[in-house]
Amino acid sequence: xxxxxxxxxxxxxxxxxxxxxxxxxxxxxxxxxxxxxxxxxxxxxxxxxxxxxxxxxxxxxxxxxxxxxxxxxxxxxxxxxxxxxxxxxxxxxxxxxxxxxxxxxxxxxxxxxxxxxxxxxxxxxxxxxxxxxxxxxxxxxxxxxxxxxxxxxxxxxxxxxxxxxxxxxxxxxxxxxxxxxxxxxxxxxxxxxxxxxxxxxxxxxxxxxxxxxxxxxxxxxx
Amino acid sequence: xxxxxxxxxxxxxxxxxxxxxxxxxxxxxxxxxxxxxxxxxxxxxxxxxxxxxxxxxxxxxxxxxxxxxxxxxxxxxxxxxxxxxx
Amino acid sequence: xxxxxxxxxxxxxxxxxxxxxxxxxxxxxxxxxxxxxxxxxxxxxxxxxxxxxxxxxxxxxxxxxxxxxxxxxxxxxxxxxxxxxxxxxxxxxxxxxxxxxxxxxxxxxxxxxxxxxxxxxxxxxxxxxxxxxxxxxxxxxxxxxxxxxxxxxxxxxxxxxxxxxxxxxxxxxxxxxxxxxxxxxxxxxxxxxxxxxxxxxxxxxxxxxxxxxxxxxxxxxxxxxxxxxxxxxxxxxxxxxxxxxxxxxxxxxxxxxxxxxxxxxxxxxxxxxxxxxxxxxxxxxxxxxxxxxxxxxxxxxxxxxxxxxxxxxxxxxxxxxxxxxxxxxxxxxxxxxxxxxxxxxxxxxxxxxxxxxxxxxxxxxxxxxxxxxxxxxxxxxxxxxxxxxxxxxxxxxxxxxxxxxxxxxxxxxxxxxxxxxxxxxxxxxxxxxxxxxxxxxxxxxxxxxxxxxxxxxxxxxxxxxxxxxxxx
Amino acid sequence: xxxxxxxxxxxxxxxxxxxxxxxxxxxxxxxxxxxxxxxxxxxxxxxxxxxxxxxxxxxxxxxxxxxxxxxxxxxxxxxxxxxxxxxxxxxxxxxxxx
Numbered sequence: 001x002x003x004x005x006x007x008x009x010x011x012x013x014x015x016x017x018x019x020x021x022x023x024x025x026x027x028x029x030x031x032x033x034x035x036x037x038x039x040x041x042x043x044x045x046x047x048x049x050x051x052x053x054x055x056x057x058x059x060x061x062x063x064x065x066x067x068x069x070x071x072x073x074x075x076x077x078x079x080x081x082x083x084x085x086x087x088x089x090x091x092x093x094x095x096x097x098x099x100x101x102x103x104x105x106x107x108x109x110x111x112x113x114x115x116x117x118x119x120x121x122x123x124x125x126x127x128x129x130x131x132x133x134x135x136x137x138x139x140x141x142x143x144x145x146x147x148x149x150x151x152x153x154x155x156x157x158x159x160x161x162x163x164x165x166x167x168x169x170x171x172x173x174x175x176x177x178x179x180x181x182x183x184x185x186x187x188x189x190x191x192x193x194x195x196x197x198x199x200x201x202x203x204x205x206x207x208x209x210x211x212x213x214x215x216x217x218x219x220x221x222x
Numbered sequence: 223x224x225x226x227x228x229x230x231x232x233x234x235x236x237x238x239x240x241x242x243x244x245x246x247x248x249x250x251x252x253x254x255x256x257x258x259x260x261x262x263x264x265x266x267x268x269x270x271x272x273x274x275x276x277x278x279x280x281x282x283x284x285x286x287x288x289x290x291x292x293x294x295x296x297x298x299x300x301x302x303x304x305x306x307x308x
Numbered sequence: 309x310x311x312x313x314x315x316x317x318x319x320x321x322x323x324x325x326x327x328x329x330x331x332x333x334x335x336x337x338x339x340x341x342x343x344x345x346x347x348x349x350x351x352x353x354x355x356x357x358x359x360x361x362x363x364x365x366x367x368x369x370x371x372x373x374x375x376x377x378x379x380x381x382x383x384x385x386x387x388x389x390x391x392x393x394x395x396x397x398x399x400x401x402x403x404x405x406x407x408x409x410x411x412x413x414x415x416x417x418x419x420x421x422x423x424x425x426x427x428x429x430x431x432x433x434x435x436x437x438x439x440x441x442x443x444x445x446x447x448x449x450x451x452x453x454x455x456x457x458x459x460x461x462x463x464x465x466x467x468x469x470x471x472x473x474x475x476x477x478x479x480x481x482x483x484x485x486x487x488x489x490x491x492x493x494x495x496x497x498x499x500x501x502x503x504x505x506x507x508x509x510x511x512x513x514x515x516x517x518x519x520x521x522x523x524x525x526x527x528x529x530x531x532x533x534x535x536x537x538x539x540x541x542x543x544x545x546x547x548x549x550x551x552x553x554x555x556x557x558x559x560x561x562x563x564x565x566x567x568x569x570x571x572x573x574x575x576x577x578x579x580x581x582x583x584x585x586x587x588x589x590x591x592x593x594x595x596x597x598x599x600x601x602x603x604x605x606x607x608x609x610x611x612x613x614x615x616x617x618x619x620x621x622x623x624x625x626x627x628x629x630x631x632x633x634x635x636x637x638x639x640x641x642x643x644x645x646x647x648x649x650x651x652x653x654x655x656x657x658x659x660x661x662x663x664x665x666x667x668x669x670x671x672x673x674x675x676x677x678x679x680x681x682x683x684x685x686x687x688x689x690x691x692x693x694x695x696x697x698x699x700x701x702x703x704x705x706x707x708x709x710x711x712x713x714x715x716x717x718x719x720x721x722x723x724x725x726x727x728x729x730x731x732x733x734x735x736x737x738x739x740x741x742x743x744x745x746x747x748x749x750x751x752x753x754x755x756x757x758x759x760x761x762x763x764x765x766x767x768x769x770x771x772x773x774x775x776x777x778x779x780x
Numbered sequence: 781x782x783x784x785x786x787x788x789x790x791x792x793x794x795x796x797x798x799x800x801x802x803x804x805x806x807x808x809x810x811x812x813x814x815x816x817x818x819x820x821x822x823x824x825x826x827x828x829x830x831x832x833x834x835x836x837x838x839x840x841x842x843x844x845x846x847x848x849x850x851x852x853x854x855x856x857x858x859x860x861x862x863x864x865x866x867x868x869x870x871x872x873x874x875x876x877x878x
Contacts, residue, residue: 030491076451
């Protein structure tokens with residue numbers, strides 16, 4: 001019976017895969033040239049890199065909600081496992097400590113570079129934020145307690161900052177022009193950089209805290 | 223559509239399928255997570271092939287990197303416990 | 309400033325509230341009051357603004373489709389926003405007494421973000437934006453379900469998380485196929501296109517399957533009873549009352565606007581699933597020994613009626629559409645009230661075994677009354693909203709020649725009567741038990757207000773249908 | 781078949797593979813891996829299915845990747861709290877929560 005069920009499941013999924021594969025290889029005529037439309041609107045979007053223009057301007061509303069998803073995950077994790085007061089983290093070998101000290105500034109620099117690059121070429125707040133988070137995790141592993149303590153005591157202000165600034169811009173545009181996130185093209189570039197800068201910080205802090213939510217449990221290991 | 227030379231893509235596709243299969247069906251959890259991270263890194267390569275460098279960066283940093291770190295930390299904590307019981 | 313500003317405000321306001329609750333735990337009570345009452349004011353404003361004119365639309369960013377995202381509101385969205393906004397303050401009132409710190413802070417933050425997700429979903433006019441709001445809704449619901457619970461709640465939340473993520477991904481795969489074929493994600497630009505586009509049918513199957521899983525429609529309901537029954541009462545009420553309605557709303561929206569209610573087979577299939585769900589899960593509810601599980605199974609059964617009503621819309625038009633809406637609104641109110649009331653009983657008794665609720669009516673008359681009132685609506689007795697909804701549903705069934713529906717509605721009502729009387733028999737009857745802890749009265753009033761509104765809705769059917777307007 | 785179509789087809793296969801693992805796997809961590817593979821496969825279909833170099837689906841996928849990591853973090857925390865009773869130090873509450 002069990003063998004029959006698993007064979008039936010495998011057959012069913014193979015059939016599904018075939019139908020899907022057939023669907024994604026069918027010729028289509030969308031009738032709308034989205035890349036061209038994006039290229040056409042790029043001049044007034046405030047940035048010259050199309051993906052950043054979509055993420056922060058054309059579909060900035062999605063990005064605002066996505067930052068909120070991160071906050072929800074953080075709240076969900078924190079209401080399960082509150083961080084204990086910082087103690088001496090697990091000591092890591094001297095080599096890693098040295099390596100971390102070397103890598104830390106490099107990672108921070110690359111993160112900031114990615115943020116700045118996002119306006120004109122591949123990069124942006126999310127990738128930069130992830131790198132900054134990696135730097136933060138490295139600092140933790142290398143036993144930088146002061147860093148952990150600072151993070152813990154300012155966690156919610158830091159984690160919410162990105163959404164708060166984004167919300168403020170959203171409310172501002174709504175009040176000024178009656179259009180949610182209708183960024184005036186003259187200031188769009190600056191506004192996007194401001195939004196991204198704060199988002200980068202909050203993303204990094206949130207990701208580190210999400211990591212700690214699981215990693216912190218290790219400290220309680222007998 | 224641009225015609226890409228197919229050979230590297232076929233190779234990458236096979237590697238992606240293999241790593242995904244190992245990540246999902248290896249008995250022990252730790253190697254499964256390692257295969258998953260490898261899957262993410264290969265996927266970043268696939269994004270490059272698809273002319274999506276932004277996604278490649280995000281995949282490498284978040285999809286493979288951070289998710290991998292989260293998974294590793296979790297597996298380290300789970301170690302020594304019954305593999306098949308939550 | 310145009311009326312369409314209301315639409316973004318309905319998302320921004322609860323969003324800001326959620327942020328404030330997380331940032332300033334000291335004023336969490338104030339934030340909950342301001343957040344939910346402000347949301348109610350905006351919802352009421354939307355309802356009174358809408359009927360005179362056309363549906364409202366707001367072009368986010370001013371780009372227009374397919375570059376930008378549109379927010380839209382018609383009668384259906386307005387009603388859903390309004391009933392959510394009406395239920396929320398009562399849930400917040402109950403929660404203000406139900407939780408201590410630090411749970412209260414996290415409840416307030418997550419609950420307000422949950423409201424923002426619901427409003428965002430009901431107002432979204434873009435397929436991918438709908439995906440983001442679905443994820444916001446799903447993750448906030450999972451986090452809420454785990455809040456302050458024991459291992460059973462955590463295990464149920466984890467299952468809930470996996471189910472909701474899988475559902476979202478199936479939906480997103482469907483969206484990917486539609487974008488590939490049409491080059492747009494905008495619902496208005498895609499209107500009526502689903503049946504024409506290559507791959508449209510496959511996309512439909514994926515999106516609907518994913519959403520039915522998220523809505524816990526029979527037989528994809530496996531994750532719902534443990535998640536809803538093990539959560540804390542205000543959360544159970546929010547999840548059972550509000551969260552599962554959103555994906556069903558989306559099924560209706562996509563099917564009617566993108567696919568013109570196409571393919572008779574789809575209607576037959578949805579109606580059959582709905583009918584089977586009503587019968588099977590009502591029976592399961594009857595068999596439960598734990599009150600919260602009983603109420604959770606009742607939710608899956610009641611979702612079955614919604615699915616039947618939804619399935620009949622192409623055939624029976626406005627009658628079925630009205631039945632869907634009246635049944636949905638009355639279930640939101642009745643189920644939220646019932647979960648709060650049963651939660652009160654369980655909190656006082658320190659367990660939720662039904663046979664342990666003897667003579668509760670003497671100590672908690674308001675909660676017992678709430679159970680009775682919610683029961684009236686769930687059984688479909690006049691003059692409740694549940695009765696109006698089932699009456700419309702029967703008319704729709706007969707108009708479209710589905711006489712079997714009469715049997716399903718009668719049998720479902722009968723089974724509902726059995727499980728409701730099972731609850732009532734123990735709360736109103738039996739021998740007296742020693743006094744236990746007293747409960748803050750506002751927890752009881754919140755339950756009674758919601759359950760009472762479900763009955764009162766029976767008198768408001770006409771204005772509700774007036775606000776609904778025509779079938780989209 | 782073009783290279784892009786190859787990745788779209790690969791996405792379809794990975795989706796079904798991930799779904800299979802999700803159904804048959806016993807350990808919740810494996811199920812989280814399965815959901816992540818399914819997510820990546822949907823992203824592949826989004827980008828590889830659309831016009832070459834279309835920035836719009838690329839932006840959508842970046843959004844999706846962030847959502848996925850948030851969900852994974854939440855899932856792992858739930859899982860650890862269940863698997864590591866010593867860490868789940870609050871006692872099971874009697875309030876219907878057992």
